Amino acid sequence: MITVVGTGTGAPPPEDVLADAELVVGGRRHLEAVRLPDGVERVVLGALAPALDTIEEYVAKERPVVVLASGDPGFFGIVRVLAERFGSERLDVRPGVSSVATAFARLGLTWDDAVVVSAHGRDPRTAVHVCRAHPKVAVLTGPGAGPAELGAALRHTGRVLVVASALGDPEHERVERVMPAEAAARDWGTAVSVVLCLDPERALGAVRAVAGPAPGPAGWALDEAEFAHRDSMITKFEVRALALARLGPRLGDLVWDVGAGSGSVAVECARLGAAAVAVEKAPDGVERIRANAAAHGVDVHVVHGSAPDALSELADDPDAVFVGGGGHELPAVITACARRARRTVVVAMAALDRVPAAREALTGAGFSCDGVLLQSSRLAPLPGDVTRLAATNPVFLLWGVRPQACSEGVAQ
Numbered sequence: 001m002i003t004v005v006g007t008g009t010g011a012p013p014p015e016d017v018l019a020d021a022e023l024v025v026g027g028r029r030h031l032e033a034v035r036l037p038d039g040v041e042r043v044v045l046g047a048l049a050p051a052l053d054t055i056e057e058y059v060a061k062e063r064p065v066v067v068l069a070s071g072d073p074g075f076f077g078i079v080r081v082l083a084e085r086f087g088s089e090r091l092d093v094r095p096g097v098s099s100v101a102t103a104f105a106r107l108g109l110t111w112d113d114a115v116v117v118s119a120h121g122r123d124p125r126t127a128v129h130v131c132r133a134h135p136k137v138a139v140l141t142g143p144g145a146g147p148a149e150l151g152a153a154l155r156h157t158g159r160v161l162v163v164a165s166a167l168g169d170p171e172h173e174r175v176e177r178v179m180p181a182e183a184a185a186r187d188w189g190t191a192v193s194v195v196l197c198l199d200p201e202r203a204l205g206a207v208r209a210v211a212g213p214a215p216g217p218a219g220w221a222l223d224e225a226e227f228a229h230r231d232s233m234i235t236k237f238e239v240r241a242l243a244l245a246r247l248g249p250r251l252g253d254l255v256w257d258v259g260a261g262s263g264s265v266a267v268e269c270a271r272l273g274a275a276a277v278a279v280e281k282a283p284d285g286v287e288r289i290r291a292n293a294a295a296h297g298v299d300v301h302v303v304h305g306s307a308p309d310a311l312s313e314l315a316d317d318p319d320a321v322f323v324g325g326g327g328h329e330l331p332a333v334i335t336a337c338a339r340r341a342r343r344t345v346v347v348a349m350a351a352l353d354r355v356p357a358a359r360e361a362l363t364g365a366g367f368s369c370d371g372v373l374l375q376s377s378r379l380a381p382l383p384g385d386v387t388r389l390a391a392t393n394p395v396f397l398l399w400g401v402r403p404q405a406c407s408e409g410v411a412q
Helices: 015-020 028-032 048-060 079-086 099-107 125-133 147-153 180-184 237-247 264-271 283-295 309-313 330-340 352-364 403-407
Strands: 002-007 023-026 041-044 065-070 091-094 115-118 136-140 160-165 174-178 192-198 254-258 275-280 300-304 320-323 344-349 368-374 377-382 386-391 395-401
Touching (some): 023 028, 023 048, 028 041, 028 065, 041 048, 048 065, 048 079, 079 091, 099 136, 099 192, 115 125, 125 254, 125 275, 147 180, 160 180, 237 264, 237 320, 237 344, 254 264, 254 330, 264 300, 264 320, 275 283, 283 300, 300 309, 309 330, 320 330, 330 344, 330 352, 344 352, 352 395
Parallel strands (some): 002 065, 002 091, 023 041, 023 065, 115 136, 254 320, 275 300, 320 344
Antiparallel strands (some): 136 192, 160 174, 160 192, 368 395, 377 386
């Protein structure tokens, strides 16, 4: 049997568990914090493979093993690795209080509505985009993905970071509220347990029935009346529905809406959980996008500028890009977007003449390309309580998919 004990932010390991152990595995600070009986072998966790091999030797001889871990070892912890290697039936897990629960407790905040994301040993871009999109996020940090890196990426978001270090240590525990720019400028050392990213206006949250991210929207491809727009200059909901299907916005993604107009695509992507950036050249359009985002309760970062030049201001590569509008710059805009898109580029055009150049820009960037002409007719009333069909303007929708995204089975 392998007894996995959560320690660090909770109570110390029970003495009876340690008394019966013949092998104790854990981080150096965990091993130094307990008193072990004479003759007990100890293994300091560094690389997992050697420790797992040693555990296997003891398990094969049915000799008792104790693994010490931080907080709740079943929450982004070692339980997963042990269960995969030895089977969950061999584990006796005794969880402590997780660092996430402890950090929120120190602030007097609930965390049933928080999104928890691990950046430990992972690309931090997912954590950054979740922080941009959601009002209450806990980030489990790691080398290269700590408070400084998060602060640098979030300095323009208006978020507040709460850096919790050495949680559970009565002498060294620290919980500090800082703005992202301050976090970026400091050296935080190695004692950081977790970083909370909060929208100050929405940190209290709301009464929830389901933990984690807020439930997704009940519907999408919203009617044009749901957005402020100028002279019907908005991506129609039929087009938006297919565009969203091809963009595939999801939690942890970054989506650009280039030539955003009303920002309807950016807003809908944000409603589906993605971080969204809208690029718009018209000053009144910029304000309109911000108003639409606020009306739908989502965060959309708006960049005032003309593509493709304005795209150079965007530091992070997007997972998906929607290109609206047109003009003679369209091929250059598509090429610039395709150069940086990790997964897909979707282009909407009303002008037939622009389709060949747009398709050539996508295929020239190495993307596989497909598309449709969307023509729809909506029900419209006529005098005498009868109904006719009113045709909308036809729109070409092209989408290019990066070959690697196809091979990885990404939804298209």
